[in-house]
Structures are given as C-alpha cells and as structure tokens.
Amino acid sequence: MIRWFQEVPWSKYATRISTSVVYAITAAVAVNFFYDSGDIYSSGVTGIAQIISKLSEKIIGVNVPLSIVLLLLNVPLFILGWFKISPKFTIYTGMTVGFTSLFMQIMPSQVLSTDPTINAIFGGVLMGAASGYILKSNSSSGGLDFITISIRRKTGKTIGSLSIIFNSFIMIVAGILFGWQSALYSALAIFISGKVTDAVYTKQKKIQVMIITSKADDVIHAIHKKLRRGITIISEVEGAFHHDQKKVLITVVTRYELPMLKQIMHESDPKSFVSISDNVQILGRFYEEDL
Structure with a gap:
C-alpha cells in the first residue's frame, strides 16, 4: 500500500479527493434537503442506513446518527471490494464514504418543499448524478456499488438497472415499516436515481463503430496508440461512386471514449x-479499465 501511495501522482490524488468531496456534498444535499423532508429513502446502503437510523430511536430509545450507521454498514463491503475489485478502488471509495458521512452529519437538514413528489424527483436526480459522477471517476459511493460493479463485469448489465433491482427490497421494507406512500415515493426516487446514473456514467455504454477509410493503417495505428480496442478489418471493399478501393474497420468503444475516437x-x-450504432450488447471479452 505504501508503494501505491508513492506511485500515485499528487495531482491525480488531489483530483480523486475533490471528486469524493463533490459527491459527498451532493449526496448530503439530496438526503438532508429532499429525502428527509419527503420521508423518502435512498438507494443502496444509504437507504438501509436511513431505515436503521430511524428505527433505532423506536427500538433502543436512542437515535443513532445516519453518518455512523452508514460507516458501519460499509465495513464488510470494503472487504468485498478489496478482494473482488481492487485495493486502490476500495481506498478511494473509503475516502468518499468518509466525506459523505461527515457532510451528512455537519450539514443541517433544510425543508425546501413539503411536496413528496418534488422531493423524490430532485433528490433522485441529485443522488443519481452524484453516483454517476463518482463511478465515472473510477471510484464509487460504496455500499451496493461493490456488488453491482462485480456483477456488471460478469453479466454486462448496467449499473443503474442493477441498482433498481437490488433496491426493490428497500421500497418494500419502507412500505411495511413507514407506510406505502413513503415506499412509493422512495421507488420513484430510486428509479430516477438509477436512470440518471446510467445517463452520467457513460463508461458502461458500448457503441459499435464502422469506419470506411482509404488510410486504414494510419487509423489502426492511432486507435491502438490512444485506445485499447481491438479492430476487425474487412479488406478490398469498393466504393460504388468512384469505384475506389477502401477498407472497412469495425470496433467497439464506450460512449466515454467517443470524443477521443472522433x-x-x-x-x-x-x-x-x-457509422455509429448506439447501445450494442457484447458477448465475449471487452477490455475495461481497472478500477
């Protein structure tokens, strides 16, 4: 671990910290300003922590702060992330969870609206944008992200859709414990959060690119140099207008890599x-950057 810290450029390390802080502030605003006001429960471990924190006062007579519950719930998942994803990813995620717990604790709750629909929409958008942003930066918000990332690597399913599946039980628990109105608005917030996460986290979206070129060697060299992507070559194709000889190159990249490809x-x-075909499904090996 010491060697890893020595190898990390300090500029990159500072970027990671600032990314974690941005996520933490955004998530804290979503919870303290919108979810609390609408009695709405977030996705993942944050939602579970909200439920436990609220139940603690009824069960033991003491309100355990959400920030403490959030930290405790993430400990076993850090162990999973360390061995199943990567130590570096787990350390960065630990920073994010620490900052998130801190800001949730020190940021006072504010009632901006008493309308649960407004709270569900704005809270879901903020939480989804924060989750997509942190994942795009090769880190995560902790909690179920460790599980969904591990499953995505094996199945190819998107982070947002996996989160919706895993978080269905939070809606059910919230309905049983706190009323079905709370459950329905929580479901709306979770759905919106998952869709916004998918929209922001473009590294998981794959697109197929077909290139018709007379400079195939130059294009292949450039793609191999700047993008780690395989290319299929179809030789000796003929243009119908000028009857000139070209080659067709077919490759698959992520939407995140599309600006670089352009x-x-x-x-x-x-x-x-x-020619670009969006949202293609891949069967077989597809290189993904280590987290």
Whole structure:
C-alpha cells in the first residue's frame, strides 16, 4: 500500500479527493434537503442506513446518527471490494464514504418543499448524478456499488438497472415499516436515481463503430496508440461512386471514449466515413479499465 501511495501522482490524488468531496456534498444535499423532508429513502446502503437510523430511536430509545450507521454498514463491503475489485478502488471509495458521512452529519437538514413528489424527483436526480459522477471517476459511493460493479463485469448489465433491482427490497421494507406512500415515493426516487446514473456514467455504454477509410493503417495505428480496442478489418471493399478501393474497420468503444475516437479520425483520416450504432450488447471479452 505504501508503494501505491508513492506511485500515485499528487495531482491525480488531489483530483480523486475533490471528486469524493463533490459527491459527498451532493449526496448530503439530496438526503438532508429532499429525502428527509419527503420521508423518502435512498438507494443502496444509504437507504438501509436511513431505515436503521430511524428505527433505532423506536427500538433502543436512542437515535443513532445516519453518518455512523452508514460507516458501519460499509465495513464488510470494503472487504468485498478489496478482494473482488481492487485495493486502490476500495481506498478511494473509503475516502468518499468518509466525506459523505461527515457532510451528512455537519450539514443541517433544510425543508425546501413539503411536496413528496418534488422531493423524490430532485433528490433522485441529485443522488443519481452524484453516483454517476463518482463511478465515472473510477471510484464509487460504496455500499451496493461493490456488488453491482462485480456483477456488471460478469453479466454486462448496467449499473443503474442493477441498482433498481437490488433496491426493490428497500421500497418494500419502507412500505411495511413507514407506510406505502413513503415506499412509493422512495421507488420513484430510486428509479430516477438509477436512470440518471446510467445517463452520467457513460463508461458502461458500448457503441459499435464502422469506419470506411482509404488510410486504414494510419487509423489502426492511432486507435491502438490512444485506445485499447481491438479492430476487425474487412479488406478490398469498393466504393460504388468512384469505384475506389477502401477498407472497412469495425470496433467497439464506450460512449466515454467517443470524443477521443472522433479526434483520432479527424487527425488520421478526416475524409473517412464513420457509422455509429448506439447501445450494442457484447458477448465475449471487452477490455475495461481497472478500477
């Protein structure tokens, strides 16, 4: 671990910390300003922590702060992340969870609206945007992210859809304990949060790219140099208008990599024809950056 800290550039380390702080503040605002006001429960371990925190006063007569419950629930999941994903990813996530617990504790609750629909929508958008942003930065908010990332690597399912599946039981528990109105608004918030996460976390969205070019070697060299992606070559194709000889290159990249691919094509062959098919499903090996 000491060697890892020595190898990390301090600029990159500072970026990671700032990313964790941004997530923590956004998540704290979602919970303290919207979820608390609407009696709405968040997705994942945060939602479970909310339920436990609220029940603690009824069961033992002492209100255990949400921040403490959140930290305690994440401990066994840190162990899972350390061995199943990566130690580096787990350390970064630990920072995020620590900052989130801190801001949830020190940030006072505010009632911006008493309308549960408004609270569910705005809280879900904020929480989903924060989750997508932190995942896009190769970290996570902790909790169920460790489980959903592990499953996504094996099944290819998106983070948001997996979160909706896992969090269904939070809606049921909230309904049984606190009333079905609370459960329904929590379901709305969880659904919105999952969809916003998918919209922001573009690294999981795969697109197929077909390139028709007369400078195949230059394009292949540039893609291999800047993107770690395989390419299938179809040789000796003929244009119907000028009957000139070209090659067709087929590759799959993530939506996150699309701007880089556009830059590559502009530099290597600006006259090429590029066709993009969105949201393709992949069977087989597809390289994903280590977390």
